[in-house]
Amino acid sequence: MRRKYIYPLLVLIVTVGFYYVEKNIDKTGQKSAVEDTENKEYSFFYLPTSTTGVIVSHDNYSLSYSEKHEQPEWVAYELKKEHLSKNEFKRPFFEVDNKVKSSSADWRNYKNSGYDRGHLCPAADRKFTYDAFEETFLTSNVSPQNHEFNAGIWNDLEQKVRYWVSRYDGVYVVTGGILTDDLQTIGYEAVSVPKYFYKIILDKGTKGSKMIAFLIPNEDTDRSLEDFIVTTNSIEKLTGIDFFQKLPDDLENQLEDSTSKKGWKF
Secondary structure: OHHHHHHHHHHHHHHHHHHHHHHHHHHHHHHHHHHHHHHHHOOOOOOOOOOOOOEEEOOOOEEEEEOOOOEEEEEEEEEOHHHOOOOOOOOOOOEOOOOOOOOOOOHHHHOOOOEEEEEOOOHHHHOOOHHHHHHOOEHHHEEEEEHHHHHOHHHHHHHHHHHHHHHHOOEEEEEEEOOOOOOOEEOOOOEEOOOEEEEEEEEEEOOEEEEEEEEEEOOOOOOOHHHHEEOHHHHHHHHOOOOOOOOOHHHHHHHHOOOOOOOOOO
16 A cells, blocks of 8 residues: 555655756756846946846847837947958848847838938948848847938948048947937837937047047938037937946046047048
8 A cells, every 4th residue: 555655756756856956947047148148238348328228239239229219229339440341241131139028120110111221330330240240230220211311421420430440449339319209200110210310439549538429410411520529418418328427437527528529530
């Protein structure tokens, strides 16, 4: 009679033991994954604050995603001289960003909208490998841009940044659209169309730090880039974002309140 009960009891004990071990292994794995993600997301020293709390880090840039506007509120990355490349790759298709839990906007929102899928981390800044280039074709890295703006002054600014990198080596770049509640939208997911785009460039050079910021209307213009230089502080007031919070306060205040072109060759 005893064997009749001992064997089922042993099976029950073994089963519970395996369940307990498996559950704890899963928890340990999940914890490690979260820690790795957090360390990776915040490894970029000059990462701005996020007004949405949705920060995503890829291998070659980081971003803060706005579900409300279905686009990033900022994209941040470092651009070094060694990143500059003349490689020519086949242009890939745009894909949704699976790292955005709510899913980034589908590229079809832009179809027949009259607006370009405007890169915020430019594909031309990531030509040093195909993987880096392809990574810029996630829809979490684009925003609706007027074609003349995208192909005109915005392209001029992107080329100017690469020129500065060739002269000064590494710079930090933060860029995005000004996202407000009164914006026109496109597509079935109501992707907001910013009226203005900004780009902020920080050079932490050996001869001292300098910063320059631009705020440009999302429209065609024949004005020069220099006409659109503003203070970083003015962009912070428009966006609610603290862009370089980890700089020493005195240096941050000095750089972010300046419109000086000194040291930036136009």
